[in-house]
Amino acid sequence: MSLNQPSSWHHACQQQHDMVSATPARLELVPERTSEVENCTAEAWRRTQEELLWYRKLYENTPCLYLTINKDGVILSVNKFGATSLGYSPEELIQQSVVNLFAQSEQQRLSHALMMLFEDAQENEIVNLELRLNCPASQMEWVKVVARVLYPEKENPLISIVCEDITAHKLSEDALRESEQRFHTMANNAPVMLWMADSQGLCNFFNQSWLEFTGRNQEQEQGLGWLEEVHPEDKNFCTQTYEAAFNTRTKFQIEYRFKRADGEYRWILNTGVPRFTPSGNFAGYIGSAIDITERKLAEVALKESQTAIQAQLEELESLNRLKDEFLSTVSHELRTPLTNMKMAIQMLGIALNQEQNLLLEMAKPHAERSKVARYFQILNNECEREINLINNFLDLQRLDTTAKPLVLETIQVQEWLKKVVELFQARNRNCSLHNLQLRIADNLPSFICDQFSLERILIELLTNACKFSPPGAEIIIAAQSKANFMQIQVSNDGVEIPVSELPRIFDKFYRIPSNDPWKQGGTGLGLALVQKLTKYMGGTIKVESESNRTCFTMQLPLA
Known part of the structure; x- marks a missing residue:
């Protein structure tokens, strides 16, 4: 800034015919009536000078900018603190x-205000302005200017100007304005509908997405105008929820139908969060709204689907019960004649043994047996297979429908395994062709379990191993204790179970396709029963099959 640059106001004042040019002079604080000073005593004079110096010091160091100007806008006096704040000395x-102290954009405004103040010169007339400075060496950028006329009754009145630094306030206003502008920019470009309300609950802002959705303008939505678009059936609930949240200053969520610009009502999820000032005062709410119509439709469809599925499940359960009842009835009905057939076969065996020495014939190789012996074996085996099928099915049925209590007994594993294997060999003469090996670890602890169920499991595993092992193959029954459980394994050489079939090996009625080279047949219920009984006793069973060797591992808790 060039302080010597003439101002526009200065030129304008020079052209005023009613203004008297006066030689500017620096103001000094002196007594108004020197004659009275001359009549004072020396003490009074000293005191007066001290007071004058004190006032002068106060004037020079008051933290404001004090200026006195004449009609031409020329600075006649300035306090030291003020001049220093502007980056100058008072003499400069x-x-x-x-006007040259202020930004060029402000000079015209200041000149006009001062001219109007001189033209309507009155003692109490005050001008208030907020102006930007043009002082490169000053930290002040903005000042509040307060100007008033001094001695308006005199021919050449003066103007006193007080400038207060408001730079921080202006910067805060600019930051706030920039923040609000940034918020509005972000809000208007947000992909959701946004709104704001004051502390009285009256909405004062809606973003562009909201206005585009409703097809209305800010004025129409302001206050409670937005409620006009709420579905009549939802309006009371919406209003009550809204007012209750405002009264308690809490977050709220409302789902209601809201009219879109095309007249269609859409489901809206409106969420509001309370706002508070830095001092903790309630300032209102800010909220967002999203269209959830598709979600609502999906919920309705899902509910209808769930209802339909539930109905289907109930129907399937009913059919399953009917099936179980039917199969149970049929099984019981078949069991009685099969029992009679078994008894008749046994009686036939006794008679044939007496007449034709059947036991001796049965001990011969299959090809050398008589026809009667072969037919008797077929009849006996098939009858036994049917009885086992029905027994297995009934046992599975009972395990599926009821939980019968366990009959717990203490078992000495070493002795018990030997007895079960001997019993199995006695009942299944065909298994005599296999080499059954017991591998029982030393000092096995006794454990408590349902002896009957455990025997069923082991018999089924041994039967399965014999079916799928070639004659002369080794079948190993192993037992050992591990941590807190008893482990029993049955392994055999022969047919390898494909990896893809292992997950289904315990399913009811499931038999591995093309996996019966010795045509032993089966019902597909044995392993299903094994798994059920194992779980029934609180244990687990798994199967591994590789390199033409299959191993079933059962683990039962010791306690």
């Missing part, structure tokens, strides 16, 4: 145009 500012 005296006799300079006051």
